[in-house]
Amino acid sequence: MNIRFTPSRRARAIAGSLLLAAGLGLPQAAHAAEGEELVSLVLVDRLEYQTNEGNDLVLWDAQGWIGGDINKFWVKTEGEYLLDGDQFEEAQFQGLYSRAISSFWNLQAGIRHDIKPGPSRTFGVAGVQGLAPQWFEVDAAAFVSEDGDIEARVETEYDLLVTQRLIIQPRAELNFAAQDVEEYDIGAGLSTAELGLRLRYEIKRELAPYIGVSWTRSVGRTADFARGNGEDVSSTSLVAGVRLWF
Numbered sequence: 001m002n003i004r005f006t007p008s009r010r011a012r013a014i015a016g017s018l019l020l021a022a023g024l025g026l027p028q029a030a031h032a033a034e035g036e037e038l039v040s041l042v043l044v045d046r047l048e049y050q051t052n053e054g055n056d057l058v059l060w061d062a063q064g065w066i067g068g069d070i071n072k073f074w075v076k077t078e079g080e081y082l083l084d085g086d087q088f089e090e091a092q093f094q095g096l097y098s099r100a101i102s103s104f105w106n107l108q109a110g111i112r113h114d115i116k117p118g119p120s121r122t123f124g125v126a127g128v129q130g131l132a133p134q135w136f137e138v139d140a141a142a143f144v145s146e147d148g149d150i151e152a153r154v155e156t157e158y159d160l161l162v163t164q165r166l167i168i169q170p171r172a173e174l175n176f177a178a179q180d181v182e183e184y185d186i187g188a189g190l191s192t193a194e195l196g197l198r199l200r201y202e203i204k205r206e207l208a209p210y211i212g213v214s215w216t217r218s219v220g221r222t223a224d225f226a227r228g229n230g231e232d233v234s235s236t237s238l239v240a241g242v243r244l245w246f
Contacts (some may be wrong), residue, residue, distance in 0.1 A: 040066040041245060048241025050214065053232070056083045059241075065098065072098040074108060079116070091116045094125060105130035112143055118184050122146050132156075150178035151186075167208075171196040180221055185229065187221020200243060208243045 042064035050057050063076040079091035096110035105128055112123040127141025139155045153175050160168040173194040177186045198212030217234040218226045226233050 038066055038068060040064070043245040045243055046241060047243070048210075048239045050237040050239050052237045053235050054084075057081060057089060058083065059239075067098070070100045072106075074098045074110075088116045090114075096125060098129070102130075108141070121184075123151070135159075149181050152176040165202045167200050167202065169198045169200065169210075169212075171198065177222075182225070185222065185225035187219075187223070187225060189221065190219045191222040193217050193219060196239070198239065206245055210239075210241055210243060212239045213237065214239050 044062040046061040058081045061078040065072045065074040074096040076094040080089040094112045096108045098106045098108045123143040129139045137157045143151045155173045157171045175192045194216045196214040198210045200208040200210030202208040223233040
């Protein structure tokens with residue numbers, strides 16, 4: 001989910017969906033029986049291998065939607081698969097109703113389900129996704145679990161064009177919790193922070209391999225839980241992957 005930096009690409013990014021067709025150009029349109037135009041898109045924003053300081057893993061971050069200019073059904077998924085342990089470290093899925101509230105912003109609400117880590121959990125979701133001033137792409141959401149635990153996440157990305165095909169992308173993600181959830185080693189306040197920098201080359205607009213670096217740190221009470229479990233509170237990973245859409 002990335003913002004195009006040039007005006008023509010930005011125009012294409014919002015023309016079909018009034019939000020963020022994510023600088024990908026207009027997705028293929030289908031027509032419902034009653035004549036209403038639908039648009040659809042599947043975007044794999046990150047599919048990458050991470051060195052993760054000896055705990056090598058595969059990370060995925062993908063989303064897709066179908067709908068009209070104002071109303072859409074949105075699906076998001078992200079997670080990590082540990083290669084050494086041959087198991088999922090994290091796996092999360094969201095199903096959302098999304099409504100455009102301006103030319104650059106969508107309001108979203110729905111359900112999130114985590115199957116890892118620990119016992120599975122289900123959350124209600126409410127958030128916004130769109131383009132902030134200076135063309136930062138933002139995805140922010142609050143989550144309330146079936147047990148009443150409250151969490152929040154803010155993600156932002158920005159594209160810097162070196163050439164029309166070579167793009168540098170800084171990325172940041174912050175996770176928050178309103179309370180300690182010891183069963184999942186989550187502490188109240190800012191729990192984790194992730195900063196990344198990726199350099200991708202668009203072989204074509206639908207396919208872009210990339211390399212980069214990612215730094216993740218547990219913060220506050222979450223870091224205390226990690227130390228108590230004998231785990232590192234921070235890690236730096238080299239990454240290599242591909243971004244694609246259709």
